Amino acid sequence: MQTLASRCALTxxxxxxxxxxxxQADLKTFAAHGVHGLSAIAALTAQHTRGVTxxxxxxxxxxxxxxxxxxxxxxxxxxxxGMLANAEVIHAVADALETHRPRYVVLDPVMVATSGAKLxxxxxxxxxxRRLLPLASIITPNVPEAELLAGTRVDNAGAASTxxxxxxxxxxxxxxxKGGHLxxxxxxxxxYDDGVTDAEFLHDRLxxxxxxxxxxxxxxxxxxxxxxxxxxxxxxxxxxxxxxxLRAGYRPGKGDVTVLGHLAARP
Ligand code: PLP
Numbered sequence: 001m002q003t004l005a006s007r008c009a010l011t012x013x014x015x016x017x018x019x020x021x022x023x024q025a026d027l028k029t030f031a032a033h034g035v036h037g038l039s040a041i042a043a044l045t046a047q048h049t050r051g052v053t054x055x056x057x058x059x060x061x062x063x064x065x066x067x068x069x070x071x072x073x074x075x076x077x078x079x080x081x082g083m084l085a086n087a088e089v090i091h092a093v094a095d096a097l098e099t100h101r102p103r104y105v106v107l108d109p110v111m112v113a114t115s116g117a118k119l120x121x122x123x124x125x126x127x128x129x130r131r132l133l134p135l136a137s138i139i140t141p142n143v144p145e146a147e148l149l150a151g152t153r154v155d156n157a158g159a160a161s162t163x164x165x166x167x168x169x170x171x172x173x174x175x176x177x178k179g180g181h182l183x184x185x186x187x188x189x190x191x192y193d194d195g196v197t198d199a200e201f202l203h204d205r206l207x208x209x210x211x212x213x214x215x216x217x218x219x220x221x222x223x224x225x226x227x228x229x230x231x232x233x234x235x236x237x238x239x240x241x242x243x244x245x246l247r248a249g250y251r252p253g254k255g256d257v258t259v260l261g262h263l264a265a266r267p
Contacts, residue, residue: 007226008036008074010102011219012067012093013082014043014055014110014119019252020259021047021113021212022082026219028262029241033223038074040066042093043085045117049211049255052117057085060092067096077226078104078137080219083119087127094131104225107136107172108218109145114211125149134171138194138231140218141167143181156182157189164193174231176221178214180205190239197232201239210246211257217242220265241265 011026023039030037042063046054070076079102084090097105109128111120120128129149133139143154150166153159160177167175174194182189190201210216220241224234248261 007077008038008070009078009080009219009222009226010038010040010067010070010074010076011080011082011222012040012042012063012084013080013108013215014045014085015041016045016047016212018047018049018211020049020257021215025212025215025260025262026080026082029216029219030223032241032262033220033227033265035077035223035226036074038070038076040070042089043083043119045083045119047117049251049253049257049259051115051255052113052119055085055119057089060088063089064092064096067093067100071100071102076100076102078102078106078222080106080108080222081132082108082215082218083110084124084128085119086121087124090124090127090131094127094135097135104137104222105135106218106222106225107132107139108214109139109141109149110214111145111148114209129170133167136172137225138174138176138221138235139167139172140176140178140214140221142178142214146177154182157184160189160191164191164198168193168195176235178217192232192235194231199232199236201236203239203243206243206246208246208249208258210242210249210260212260213242213246216245216260216262223265237266
């Protein structure tokens with residue numbers, strides 16, 4: 001038996017019936033890191049490679065029952081938060097985290113899918129900011145998400161650094177601002193700050209735009225934290241994992257969408 005799998009990672013997120021993003025991506029990512037994956041489904045999407053056709057949000061009492069069942073039995077090393085759909089769900093998740101106090105919370109502030117589908121209601125932004133940022137060990141926004149959360153425009157390197165500071169001031173202990181939306185040539189710069197360490201992780205811009213990349217990155221960070229890595233190392237290894245998974249990507253449906261190939265993570 002692998003010893004690594006005794007510590008579990010829990011994803012609280014949305015399901016993607018197309019298997020590329022959300023809960024499905026998270027569980028594949030945990031497995032690729034040798035970490036046992038648990039899931040509490042906050043929302044269900046009917047989705048394929050051409051978009052989201054419907055969304056169903058189960059009653060929050062049932063979400064809470066899933067989270068409690070996981071904490072009642074498993075040694076949870078890290079929780080990953082993804083699509084939470086609306087303010088009521090956010091409050092329920094924050095209440096559950098305040099009860100169970102997991103060691104690490106990795107918050108991917110999912111708002112809009114690459115396809116344009118809205119995955120978080122507009123009036124939920126304030127709840128996300130007030131309830132979840134203070135509980136987050138790390139938050140992993142892309143540029144549009146960082147702009148909405150921090151309330152500042154992020155259109156260049158200086159503005160990105162300022163946004164990192166704003167997001168930490170809102171309570172997130174560490175921030176990884178993904179730079180894919182900024183035009184910095186052939187290189188993408190992901191900026192990281194935890195108050196002690198700040199770093200820029202540079203990687204080549206790949207021609208593929210993978211579906212579920214954000215979900216997978218946050219899940220890989222959570223898995224690496226379960227493997228006892230320090231936060232900055234967990235982030236760097238997760239960025240490497242995304243590069244490998246994108247290079248192993250494939251197109252499972254009729255749409256112009258690449259799904260990540262989840263190969264075993266580097267030890
Ligand atoms: N569907 C679900 C359930 C998700 O959680 C996410 C991402 O966070 C997406 C879709 C969007 O994935 P992408 O924007 O990478 O296509």
